[in-house]
Amino acid sequence: MKKTQYLIGLLTLLFLLVACAKAEEKDVVKVGIRSSELKTWEYIKEQAAKENLELELVTFSAQFDPNQALAEDEVDINAFQHVAYLNLFNTNNNTDLQAIGTTIMAPIGLYSNKYSALTDIKEGAKIAVPNDPSNWGRALLLLQEYDLLTVTEDFDGNGGEDRIKDNPKNLTILPVEGATTPRVMEDADFAVINNGVAVEAGLLLTDAIIHESETAKPFINVIVAKAEDQDNATLKKIVDIYQREKTANFIKDISKGNYVPVKMPLDELASWKKFYSY
Template identity: 70%
Template sequence: MKKLSILIGLILLIFVSAACNEKTDAENNHVKVGIRSSEIKTWEFIKEKAKEEGIDLELVTFSAQVDPNQALADGDIDINAFQHVAYLDTFNTQNHTDIQPIGTTIIAPIGLYSNKFDSIDDIKAGSKIAVPNDPSNWGRALMLLQEYGLITLTDDFDGRGGVDKIKENPKNLEIIPVDGATTPRVMEDTDFAIINNGIALEAGLYLSDAIIHESETAKPFINVIAARNEDKDHPLYKKIVEIYQSEEVSQFIKKNYKGNFIPVQLSLEELATWKEAYSSKK
């Protein structure tokens, strides 16, 4: 009888302990968000604002060699904020995942940079131009070249890059796909390089240094906060989106990034039409 009483007591203790732990986790409101170092200042600011709302943000910084989407899919983080919607779509397609955008953040216009030339007029026949080699940013780079009349893309262009996506190349430009993280370094070996904004910023380059850059309304390249599909309506994550899209955070971004990052508050319904931009660029 005594042993039974002890056993029952132990079981009750386990249940009480589990309930306390669950309550503590809920009260802490702890959220792991995966980011790149280029936006660390913004997220440190957001972390303080979230703290005022009772949310404990843990910032997990990933290098350019690690994809925060994989960490999100594996459950190592709760949300991430580092990518545009076209990149997310490509990742989901290639990896059979279902990561969803839950709110817009910024657009970081991609630009054409050079250590040797200063003008678009310096792009001559046979010029060598390095571009990021992942499909979505390769496509983005080609769209930029088309926007400025340097090439024409195929009629069925779907936003993804490739050597077969160029329909007309009157200057016979040599397009050289390289790892996106290396684009600032390969400027020494090429005439020009199209560099993603965040990587450019890490390399000490500002949008004002770009010879040309994409327009602010390039919808496929609006950055988002993303979550696993089953968590897309999580109220805590929605609150973080709300904080990011606040006027106070927008002013912080404008002041601290000198025009490189442009805050975007776009509804998810409007964002869902992003693929229409591919046909409108032709």
């Protein structure tokens, strides 16, 4: 009798161990991405396959938010956004999507057809910036990072004419349609240009006079999962593959240096809002 009870107990334990292991496994991990990230994730997929991990890449157009797909279980993780965007999505949609690892930065930069150094920014210089609130705010933070102005104490990441507290050089900030910022350089002294817009205009990050550094935490891109999956071993393995030095070198090469790989601990990333009052 005792032997039978022992065997039943042992089988029950084995069943539970297998069930727990299965809970940590995913036969195929679906990854939601934008087309701009396809080459990187094709590389990640190849590396994962070498470790018996199969990825299915699901590419979303600009008309559909990969966060919505994640919230609705259409994908297991996604990788397309920075942490500030993730926070805004969670706030607006009452979701609990969590960053499980950092990936890259696509830094915005300050460009000019007339000048080539930070010291060329003189009193009253005209600086064009993207006019949508998010990127306008990001431009102001870039200028603050290099001590060209200071944003207000209640700054929330969104730009506006009233978001500048101190402007010691009396810079003239010219909000314009983001896609036009490269052309506006002809009329302004400088222009803050988004990474993607700059690339389309034939500009590289190395052409920028200044650009965001890895200290600009709100704009570090992340791999995101649902809250209940944030400790999943399989998903953590994908993060590990992404953050390897070989992957970083691949990203730098295919982006011609426009993407900056970032490997930052999540507990350090958690202080990202403090950057607004840098």
